Amino acid sequence: MLENRRFVIIGFFSLVGLIYLLRLFYLQVLDESYSIESSSNSIKRVIEIPFRGQIYDRTGKLIVYNTPVYDLLVTPRKARVEDTLRFCQVLGIERRDFDSLMAAAAAYSPFKPSLFLRQLSKEDFASIQDVMVDYSGFEFAKSSLRTYTAPTLANTLGYVSEITRSQLEKQEEPYYRQSDYIGQSGIEKIYENELRGKRGTKFVMQNVAGVYKGPWKNGELDTMAVAGENLYTGIDLEVQQYADSLMVNKVGSVVAIEPKTGQIISMVSAPTYDPNILASRHFSKNFAALARNPYKPLFNRPVMASYRPGSTFKLIQALIGLQAGVITPESGFTHANCPMGCHVHPATSTVALGVMHSCNPYFYNVFRRLIYKNNITNTFRASAVGLDDWHDKMSKFGIGQRLGIDLPSEYKGNLPNKKYYDRFYGEYRWKFSNIYSLSIGEGELLITPLKMANVAAIIANRGYYYTPHVIHGIGDKKYVKPEFLERHDSGVDPRHFDPVIEGMIGAVEGGTARRSRVEGITIAGKTGTSQNKKGDDSSIFIAFAPADDPKIAIAVFVEYAGAGGSAAAPIANLVIEKYLTRKVTNKALEERMLKADFMSKVILPGVKKPVTTDSTRKKPVPADSVKKKPAAPAKPVVSNRPVAVNP
Amino acid sequence: MPENKPITKNVDWIVVLIYIACLAIGWVNIYAAVYNPEVQTSMFDVSNNAGKQLMWIGTAALLIVCILVIDYKFYETFSFIIYAVVIALLVLVLFAGSNINGSRSWIKIGAFSLQPAEFSKLAISLAIAKYLSDPAISLTRKLKDYYPIMGIIALPAFLILLSNETGSMLVFASFAVVLYREGMPGFIPAIGMVMAALLIITLLFVKWYIAGAIIIIAGLAIWIMPVMTRRRGGLWATILVSLVMIGIVFGVDFFMNNVLQKHQRGRIMVLLDPDSDPRGIGWNVIQSKIAIGSGGFAGKGFLQGTQTKFDFVPEQSTDFIFCTVGEEHGFIGAAIVVFLFVCLISRLVILAERQRSRFARVYGYCVAGIIFFHFMINVGMTIGLMPVIGIPLPFFSYGGSSLWSFSILLFIFLKIDAQRPFTLSRG
Missing domain, CATH: 3.40.710.10 (DD-peptidase/beta-lactamase superfamily)
Structure with missing residues (x-):
């Protein structure tokens, strides 16, 4: 009698094995939410934003171009600022601003870099770059600003600014992300698709603390950013x-x-x-x-x-x-x-x-x-x-x-x-x-x-x-x-x-x-x-x-x-x-x-x-x-x- | 005596081959789990876990040779003594143990640490087998025959509990398998499972609904039973069982809040809803599922796993080693591992059944039950079907103590099995 119990036991073992196989099949093959693209947090997609196209007048003179600027990023967990006063003086900010910026950055993530100061000019960058070496946890990211050779044509050219919430929601294809720039009026708006160029995508690996660990699959899936197209106006x-x-x-x-x-x-x-x-x-x-x-x-x-x-x-x-x-x-x-x-x-x-x-x-x-x-x-x-x-x-x-x-x-x-x-x-x-x-x-x-x-x-x-x-x-x-x-x-x-x-x-x-x-x-x-x-x-x-x-x-x-x-x-x-x-x-x-x-x-x-x-x-x-x-x-x-x- | 026949002839090569396959796959995956593309070290480098594991495998091989050389009667004869030694070690560790991860359960010898709790499984298995080898003992009829077994299990369990190593203690539940095989009435494990199921259901649904459902099922049973069976008295038994079940349903809160510790409660809640605490207790489960799920059908490839490599999954080389398998080798790799375990355990049951001595059979079932329980909890935890309990995956997880203890456990049985032709004389 009792010998027959082995069948119950082997049956139970096999049943557990079968349940696990089904579960694995579901997790790995059927359920898309665990696929690399949708949930993988070790592989990060980094978007590279190209330079916007430049705009010329009828004689070939430049009207609009891009100036490289620098965003200052902070990684709160790594940030070491011993003498806050000097730091604030260098950056030209108030102690108050410093505290609130740090708090906002820490609230976003203690491990990932967040924006601290936006669009520092080349001159500002040059003057503070050396000093910033003393402060760990801060890094600069290159960005760009629209620059106009002459203070004219404001309404015709239009302006570029951060995408608004409603624009973000209305876009048909998910192209823009929050805090992306978009042409809001004038030529910048009408020719947005030509000016914005083609974004590059890089897949990079990062560890649990968000630290860069090199390109994924040696960059096989990456695409290069292509600068926006230049526009030639009939403007004199x-x-x-x-x-x-x-x-x-x-x-x-x-x-x-x-x-x-x-x-x-x-x-x-x-x-x-x-x-x-x-x-x-x-x-x-x-x-x-x-x-x-x-x-x-x-x-x-x-x-x-x-x-x-x-x-x-x-x-x-x-x-x-x-x-x-x-x-x-x-x-x-x-x-x-x-x-x-x-x-x-x-x-x-x-x-x-x-x-x-x-x-x-x-x-x-x-x-x-x-x-x-x-x-x-x-x-x-x-x-x-x-x-x-x-x-x-x-x-x-x-x-x-x-x-x-x-x-x-x-x-x-x-x-x-x-x-x-x-x-x-x-x-x-x-x-x-x-x-x-x-x-x-x-x-x-x-x-x-x-x-x-x-x-x-x-x-x-x-x-x-x-x-x-x-x-x-x-x-x-x-x-x-x-x-x-x-x-x-x-x-x-x-x-x-x-x-x-x-x-x-x-x-x-x-x-x-x-x-x-x-x-x-x-x-x-x-x-x-x-x-x-x-x-x-x-x-x-x-x-x-x-x-x-x-x-x-x-x-x-x-x-x-x-x-x-x-x-x-x-x-x-x-x-x-x-x-x-x-x-x-x-x-x-x-x-x-x-x-x-x-x-x-x-x-x-x-x-x-x-x-x-x-x-x-x-x-x-x-x-x-x-x-x-x-x-x-x-x-x-x-x-x-x-x-x-x-x- | 024909005992001089080489052991290699009689040993069960199926189990040995599965054992070797498990060790090899485990070792490769430990290397993958600790592989750092920036600081590449060899698989054989003792500075990383893979290299160390290779060393453990080598020493395990030595141990296996010893086990196979020692006379098979030694294990039966010395089973209680082995048990006593392990108990002594467990006591010793309480006083002399070093504190690792909050549990005083490790004895440090030079650079390596040993965990006596790992060997308690072996000791209990031998002791139970020895005790049950007495033909006068019957688990079907006499309740008092259970007491010594309870004692054999409870003493190390208590000592392990003192050293705060709950995971290893839970493994003792696996002895239910051997007890069931040796005559324990089927309703006892059934009750255990029903209670676990009730616990989960109660946490998921409204208590009054469950109580109502139980009453309805009980009513149906009472209505149908007279037709199905000739036995009287089923009515009262059914009512009693239903009342007990309803009692459990309403006692769950008490059990959750007063009996379980906070982290244990959390693990059960996370099992039901990992998103309830995604950065805390749920983290392990979510990350582990992402790692395995992102492997897809064919996996990301050897050393290409990113979830495990970049520390998203905790304990990648020990308790969560299965994640590396799932991520790098996908469903195919994971299925092969599951298949290997089911084969190994089933083979062990078949081997146990062909033993002529009760000692050997009981011991075989103990081994099968322990390996199965480890497999079920460990793999179940990584795929979100079991609460997070920190016990290793046999032969896969990095760690000398567990590799040694599982190897010894398994090869003692293989040695006994190899000598089966010569145990005819015994009862």
């Missing part, structure tokens, strides 16, 4: 800085485009700041100060600020009118039968003269013909059809559209169509007399400085444009994105541009902008004056030069600076001259513009973020109200949203 750094200096103590924008390629030559958003202050270890403090600044230096005005185009809009009206055949170059209009006022000027018997003198009734009549097309049997229906037709033609000039520039948060602007007015008045319950303020760039129109610079480029090119863009070359091969090589047609034949350009030349030579003409350069330009709700008018000017072979198209907006000819036109013409000849002849004008200060006239809270068209709830003001108190010519209102003209 010299012109850019000159434009910057002219925009000091002004709120507004300068946008200059090379018409033949669409490359941005200069882009000023005033007031601006030195981009270097956001690339230092005082980032948070400096950023907070910028965010608090009432003039909103972080607001990228060239692409985000909205204005009414004012008289500059008349150029497109004339072009569309000529193309549609409702006027000929020889069409003339008088002030008669027009509800809008005008100033005293010679007779406008041709399109060129109408543009040159910026005659309001002239463009009232052009617009009227564009809308009605001589069909006045049913003015309501004719207005509806006419406006949508006009809208389509206008859109081809980029009005009310996103141009697709390589900068974030480009504002679309507003170009009203039938649907837009139907919402306020009801279908077929409005007609030309309700919307005629559009004819001179008022009413419900909203544009950005970039759009108007692009309009200048279209006219310079006599009918086409390339999407304005900052980066015209990625990497060593200077790859250009295909969308920037695509020619967009304005739908207006080249021959129709001649009379308009003639008028623009006239405006600079003897018209609204005559005071800022440049000797030796034929500039074609058009002033605009935006009336503000409160305070002084805003000054607008768009132009291109030389008129016969345009090399630069420009738009200048100066808020609260008065008429277009007073501030915008001089600045634009100085920039044009600087770009074309590398010198400035009219020193008196230059001196005046450098000194001009319109900051005191700015009505705060300045420019708010534009409200999108869809959320516009304010009723457009019927043209009747304008009738009672006619608007001065070329004096549209600058505002954030369509508000009453001349309230």
Whole structure:
């Protein structure tokens, strides 16, 4: 009997063996959570972050590069600081900071190095390196900082900062880790994927105390870090800085485009700041100060600020009118039968003269013909059809559209169509007399400085444009994105541009902008004056030069600076001259513009973020109200949203 | 007498080969466990554990030769004397022992230390075998025959407890195997297992649920039993057993808090949930599981283990040597080791059963039980199925005392087994 118990005993032994085999199979083969990648703590994955790509201007001058800096790391368990006072003096920190930094590091891990001081400059590093030998437990890690050769282009270039929590959570592929740097705005944001390069991964072995024990598998699985790609802009750094200096103590924008390629030559958003202050270890403090600044230096005005185009809009009206055949170059209009006022000027018997003198009734009549097309049997229906037709033609000039520039948060602007007015008045319950303020760039129109610079480029090119863009070359091969090589047609034949350009030349030579003409350069330009709700008018000017072979198209907006000819036109013409000849002849004008200060006239809270068209709830003001108190010519209102003209 | 026949003819070569395989694999893994890529030392360098282990293996070989040369009757005749010597050593160590890791259980001789507790297994095995070799003793019928066995086990157990070496003491539970084989009623080990199971279940689930479950099972048993068996009185037995079980369920807290020491309590809690104390008691279990789990199917390769090498796993060359096997040689290596042990133990049971003397059979079962218990606890601990109890893996773990004691234990049995043809005359 008892002998049979051996089977029970052997059975029990085998059962335990079997259970252990199953358990081992589960642990080693089935359960992924114990695999090398997911839980192994002896093999550490070390990420090597490459240098970000550098950014160059159109002449090959460096705009943005990287400065090596040094992070000071501390391993609390190894740290020996006998004379804390001297240590603090060397590093330039307070005793208080020392204690809290040490405590934070110890809380993270007593054995692993944690960040003690971030981004010490080469000079700081050199001066403390020798002293640090006396203190064990501290080590330096190389890192890098974005550095800017000139204190300019802050909003265009954008800045780089530590990734935010929400960005970290939103990323689709887990690429960034906490405390990684990422491009937050401007070019740095749009071209993040090109600039950041390819990270290297190293697998290293470490012991239980976190001490490095050499590469794992002799580095077979490691990948090398590849530096980010360099970016080549169309920016002319010299012109850019000159434009910057002219925009000091002004709120507004300068946008200059090379018409033949669409490359941005200069882009000023005033007031601006030195981009270097956001690339230092005082980032948070400096950023907070910028965010608090009432003039909103972080607001990228060239692409985000909205204005009414004012008289500059008349150029497109004339072009569309000529193309549609409702006027000929020889069409003339008088002030008669027009509800809008005008100033005293010679007779406008041709399109060129109408543009040159910026005659309001002239463009009232052009617009009227564009809308009605001589069909006045049913003015309501004719207005509806006419406006949508006009809208389509206008859109081809980029009005009310996103141009697709390589900068974030480009504002679309507003170009009203039938649907837009139907919402306020009801279908077929409005007609030309309700919307005629559009004819001179008022009413419900909203544009950005970039759009108007692009309009200048279209006219310079006599009918086409390339999407304005900052980066015209990625990497060593200077790859250009295909969308920037695509020619967009304005739908207006080249021959129709001649009379308009003639008028623009006239405006600079003897018209609204005559005071800022440049000797030796034929500039074609058009002033605009935006009336503000409160305070002084805003000054607008768009132009291109030389008129016969345009090399630069420009738009200048100066808020609260008065008429277009007073501030915008001089600045634009100085920039044009600087770009074309590398010198400035009219020193008196230059001196005046450098000194001009319109900051005191700015009505705060300045420019708010534009409200999108869809959320516009304010009723457009019927043209009747304008009738009672006619608007001065070329004096549209600058505002954030369509508000009453001349309230 | 045909006793002059060379021992090599009669010795069980299967066991010997498994023994040699275990030693070889163990030695290679000890080298891997202490291998330091920065300061590379040879496998034969006495300054590292692998070199020392080789020395222990050499001395063990000498011991084996001695054991095989000594007359087989010596062990039976001198079993009580050996027992007495070991008891004396255990007493001696209490006074003259050096303190290593908080337990006064080592005798230092020069550079090497000996742990008498390791040899208590051998002594108890011989003593029990000798005692049970009396044909008048019956474990099936007479309760009083158990008392001397209890005494044989309890005396060294008490002395070991005094020297604070609880792990070795727990191994004495392995004698349940031999007692069961020699006639101890099956319900006694069954009760032991049920109590252990109840302890674990109680810690995992709400006590009232378990009590309810026991009552339901008892009810079912009472309802079904009259059909199944003709015996009367099952009703009261069932009710009694159920009440005792419920009592255990509610007594667990008392047992955990008042009987067990703090670190022992922690080890049991960690077994149930290693993440409850990942940096403390749970550390060993988690790191050990990571090391074994990261080996995967085929392992990282010889000397490529990183978890064990860089000190994540504690006691890599002694108690946690199985981690090195699992990490560097993967499931294949680990399975081979498990297979070797199951083969060895089963072979020992088969050998024990073919003995003609009761002394030899009992001793054989003791050896099988002890090796099995060590294997079960040690490997179970590294894969998180057993609480952390610091006992070595026989023939694998680094350490002279354990290697010597297991070798002596095993080869005494092989010697006796080799002489089996000549023990016919004995009863």
